[in-house]
Amino acid sequence: MTISRRDLLKSASAAAGLASLPAGMAGAATSPSTSPPPFELSTGLVEQELKAGAPKTRLWGFNGSVPGPVLRYRKGDRARILVSNGLSVDTAVHWHGVRVPNPMDGVPFVTQDPIKPGGKLLYEYPLLDSGTFWYHPHQSSFEQVPRGLYGAYIVAESKPIEVDQDVVWLLSDVKLGADGQQVEDYGRILDLANEGRIGNQVLVNGKAAGAAQTLDVRRGERIRLRLINAASARIFRLSLAGHVMTAIAFDGQAVQPHPVEQITLGPGMRIDLVIDCLQAAGAVFSMTDAGHRGAGEIARLAYSREKSLREKPMAAAIRLVPNQMAEPDLKRAQDHYIVFQGGMRGAPVIGTIDGKPAKINEIMEKEGITWTMNYSAQHEHALMHEPLFHFKKGAHIALHMINETDFAHPMHMHGHFFRVVAINGKKTRFQERRDTVMMGPRENVDIAFVADNPGEWMFHCHILDHSAGGMMGTIAVQ
Ligand SMILES: [Cu+2]
Numbered sequence: 001m002t003i004s005r006r007d008l009l010k011s012a013s014a015a016a017g018l019a020s021l022p023a024g025m026a027g028a029a030t031s032p033s034t035s036p037p038p039f040e041l042s043t044g045l046v047e048q049e050l051k052a053g054a055p056k057t058r059l060w061g062f063n064g065s066v067p068g069p070v071l072r073y074r075k076g077d078r079a080r081i082l083v084s085n086g087l088s089v090d091t092a093v094h095w096h097g098v099r100v101p102n103p104m105d106g107v108p109f110v111t112q113d114p115i116k117p118g119g120k121l122l123y124e125y126p127l128l129d130s131g132t133f134w135y136h137p138h139q140s141s142f143e144q145v146p147r148g149l150y151g152a153y154i155v156a157e158s159k160p161i162e163v164d165q166d167v168v169w170l171l172s173d174v175k176l177g178a179d180g181q182q183v184e185d186y187g188r189i190l191d192l193a194n195e196g197r198i199g200n201q202v203l204v205n206g207k208a209a210g211a212a213q214t215l216d217v218r219r220g221e222r223i224r225l226r227l228i229n230a231a232s233a234r235i236f237r238l239s240l241a242g243h244v245m246t247a248i249a250f251d252g253q254a255v256q257p258h259p260v261e262q263i264t265l266g267p268g269m270r271i272d273l274v275i276d277c278l279q280a281a282g283a284v285f286s287m288t289d290a291g292h293r294g295a296g297e298i299a300r301l302a303y304s305r306e307k308s309l310r311e312k313p314m315a316a317a318i319r320l321v322p323n324q325m326a327e328p329d330l331k332r333a334q335d336h337y338i339v340f341q342g343g344m345r346g347a348p349v350i351g352t353i354d355g356k357p358a359k360i361n362e363i364m365e366k367e368g369i370t371w372t373m374n375y376s377a378q379h380e381h382a383l384m385h386e387p388l389f390h391f392k393k394g395a396h397i398a399l400h401m402i403n404e405t406d407f408a409h410p411m412h413m414h415g416h417f418f419r420v421v422a423i424n425g426k427k428t429r430f431q432e433r434r435d436t437v438m439m440g441p442r443e444n445v446d447i448a449f450v451a452d453n454p455g456e457w458m459f460h461c462h463i464l465d466h467s468a469g470g471m472m473g474t475i476a477v478q
Contacts (some may be wrong), residue, residue, distance in 0.1 A: 037124055043149060044086030051208040056178040059088060059148035066206045067170050068151030075158050077129040081123045083115060090114035090139055095153060097133035097252050097435045098269060100125040102455025105414055107138045110456055114139055129323040130157040131252020132226040132270045142232060142464040145188035150230040162316040164221040169299065172230040173199030185266045192469035193344040195292065195371040196233025202295040213299035217277040220309035225273045229265045232464040235408060236265040237291040245275045246318065253417055254320035262425060266410030269461030270435040276313040281305050283469035326450035328419060333398040333448055336389055342371035370469040377470030387476040388459065391451035401445045409466060412436040415457040420450035436462055451477040
């Protein structure tokens with residue numbers, strides 16, 4: 001028997017009591033009178049000055065700004081977010097890194113129907129984990145994200161670590177023409193098959209990166225800095241002069257605190273840092289990017305002339321309490337493999353697309369597909385597609401990823417965190433938990449997790465042009 005994705009979707013939506021309702025109806029139809037009103041998040045057109053004195057750039061944003069508002073919760077809260085679509089195209093919102101029930105995951109045609117122009121959808125789920133997350137559409141992401149639809153999503157620990165400032169730097173970029181407007185060349189096959197569409201202006205919290213991005217600090221202060229890469233293709237390699245950056249979390253999940261000199265932050269990835277500011281009053285230090293098409297200075301720490309807050313680092317512990325989740329046991333894990341092929345310098349020879357075998361050069365020409373995962377590729381909104389894997393709920397999984405391409409791919413799994421077990425066969429030092437892991441060119445990455453969240457979940461490259469070009473699949477847990 002063949003069941004179309006749309007049928008599955010209908011039953012899943014019905015089971016969850018979900019509906020894409022016309023404007024003005026969703027709140028009344030879905031919230032019991034005792035609940036507080038949901039937080040409202042609306043997509044729409046935005047005009048924003050990206051640089052002081054520059055003409056305003058036309059963008060798409062949430063609640064009238066790029067990035068959208070920082071969503072702030074505490075672990076154990078229930079998120080209730082009413083998304084309304086003020087755009088003239090369909091959309092849907094994904095809560096990147098938040099472990100949600102499948103119907104709340106925001107992936108059109110996989111976990112929900114798209115939200116139509118003028119439509120609304122209430123997303124509601126408990127927050128199991130603390131951490132640094134973010135949100136963005138999963139509909140035509142290669143266009144909707146770089147147009148400006150993204151925002152930070154912070155879930156505080158039950159007992160946060162003690163710091164003087166808790167700062168979010170959401171990094172992204174825009175590709176601007178001479179007129180100061182975005183170049184609207186989304187989804188070019190050349191970008192799909194290469195590094196992706198990389199902008200020419202890096203933004204920090206929606207403003208041009210560089211000297212104007214100054215964080216005022218006082219000697220002796222302890223800063224918690226949360227970095228989020230919301231760019232659609234740019235990989236950052238960040239360093240900070242004059243300070244030790246201590247990593248305390250990757251993708252929102254606690255890691256053994258350790259110093260990091262250069263941070264590789266691919267699209268979708270996050271890092272939480274603790275920085276003790278122990279330099280002299282009046283001094284200025286830069287965070288710089290040396291990534292591919294290095295952007296140079298991103299932002300600055302500028303010391304005030306005030307008296308020191310303290311002369312040595314704050315004594316309080318910086319280790320985060322790990323979130324509770326099932327721990328994979330490699331001894332009893334099932335081994336599975338994914339081979340990645342494609343790209344401009346190494347197209348795969350043969351593959352299947354939406355279940356049908358085809359020669360890849362034909363696929364590239366006719367379908368705009370440039371990558372395969374296990375010799376198959378999926379259109380972003382394919383209605384018929386076999387999941388890459390079917391896992392039994394509770395199964396321990398060791399997934400071996402083999403990158404046969406000349407490109408880096410930040411691979412993102414929905415609904416689960418995994419341990420990064422080994423890179424090129426070498427055990428990683430911290431066995432860190434992540435939802436997005438950077439797979440370097442020609443690199444093999446082994447991850448492990450317990451498939452305990454039922455549903456069909458996306459597993460895709462977070463270079464959004466790559467996922468649009470076929471590097472997008474699903475895993476099914478039941
Ligand atoms: Cu990729």
